[in-house]
Amino acid sequence: MTKRIVKVYPRFERLWHWTQALLIAVLMFTGLRVSGVHAFIPFGPAVMLHTLAALTLLVVWIFATFWLFTTGTWRQFLPKVEGMLATARYYAYGIFKGEEPPYQKQYWRKHNPLQAATYFGLKWVVFPAIWVTGILYLTYNFWDSGADSAFVLAVVRNIHLLAAYVIFAFVIAHIYLLTTGHGFRDHVRPMVTGYEEIDLTPEQEAYFEANTPDRLKPLEPAE
Template structure:
């Protein structure tokens, strides 16, 4: 095993990440306004912005899901307990004592176990929850009449709002964790350039040098 600078975030992945970031911020901002937390824009504009961003995010995610499945990148998010405790211990204890991060990125595990697990939760629980309730909310007019119309909208709204709060909590922790380790810039750079230090097995190294020389810098 040896450390190499390898392109771990492809162009699509980076595009997906930053577009998603912009859309989620827009959704949080407009959603908070619709909910009545601020009045920086009028309701009509807020709803328009919210709906357009939501549609944009859904389209983006449709591509992302396709990309995950076809490229095999879904494997990065497979949950594992291997090393999970070490990482948790690091954030709770070792980080204060100046210890190094216990996780080394691997070619098919570019996220640490805790990170992978939280991203997985985001992808399989929080995002679908927001989408489904959001779509139900948006298509309220097509629910038909009767029992659904009066009482159930409140439940949809409650779940949608609660999930949005959870999303905001995730973002705060996500951004904060960028400051751990070497530096904020070093954490953000891979998502801009695509390259990061990865522990490669000899076979992976040989494969990259042979078949994808552009992906491995040094």
């Protein structure tokens, strides 16, 4: 394996990431207002902004899902048992002792086993839960059919809130982990420029040099 600086995040993936981050921030802020946690903005505008941000994010996710499956990038999010315990131990203990991470990022496997499992759970359980309940809540007037509807609406609301708080916890953990290891700036830079230092097999390196040399950059000299 050879370390090279490779463009691992194409423009669409970076645009999708930052658009999603902005919209989720808006949804968290307005959602907390709708739930009565704060009163920084009026209730009515908060509901309207929350709804517009949610629908926009839904469109973004539709395009992102299409891109993931047409490019084969969806395979990056398949969890693997191998290395799971070592990665969990690193985040629970080793990272505080200055140990080297047990998983090195590769071009065809950007996420470590714990990250892949987390994203898999979010994309296949939490996100569908928040979308289905959000749409049900938004269309309540169309399916309201009597006394039982109030109970169903309460269940829908609670599932929606639970999923939202799981996403909120993920965002907090995600931001915290960006401050570990090499530091916040080094973790964020690849999602801005698209380039990151990763390990390449000789076959991968030869392929990039022959077919897409623009995706390779020379290693920066050590300070």
